[in-house]
Amino acid sequence: xxxxxxxxxxxxxxxxxxxxxxxxxxxxxxxxxxxxxxxxxxxxxxxxxxxxxxxxxxxxxxxxxxxxxxxxxxxxxxxxxxxxxxxxxxxxxx
Ligand SMILES: [Zn+2]
Numbered sequence: 101x102x103x104x105x106x107x108x109x110x111x112x113x114x115x116x117x118x119x120x121x122x123x124x125x126x127x128x129x130x131x132x133x134x135x136x137x138x139x140x141x142x143x144x145x146x147x148x149x150x151x152x153x154x155x156x157x158x159x160x161x162x163x164x165x166x167x168x169x170x171x172x173x174x175x176x177x178x179x180x181x182x183x184x185x186x187x188x189x190x191x192x193x194x
Contacts, residue, residue, distance in 0.1 A: 110140045113147040114183040127183065147183060155179035 111120050112135075114127035123132035128146055137143035158176065161169035180187025 110143075112137065113140075113143050113185070114150070116184055147185070148179075151179040151182045151185055154182050 111117050112124075112126045115124050125133065126135040126137055126143070127150065128136040137146060155176070155178070158169050158172045162173035176182050178187055179185065
């Protein structure tokens, strides 16, 4: 990778290097090749909030009995497992 300080030297938490390789560098930008976060720290804070929001929405729709969201709720037991989160531990009791 290039020198520290290069805007392209870190990967968005939601995407990681593989998806960044096709131009998706920032989850928040909503546009290929654009970045909203100023750095990995800001990206982490933003994505932590985003995971909570998405998780809450999945739980809400699963509670309404929507099968797709019931499946997602089972697959992603915790917010940290969504969007490139590092919470890879299997749910307790498994
Ligand atoms: Zn980001």
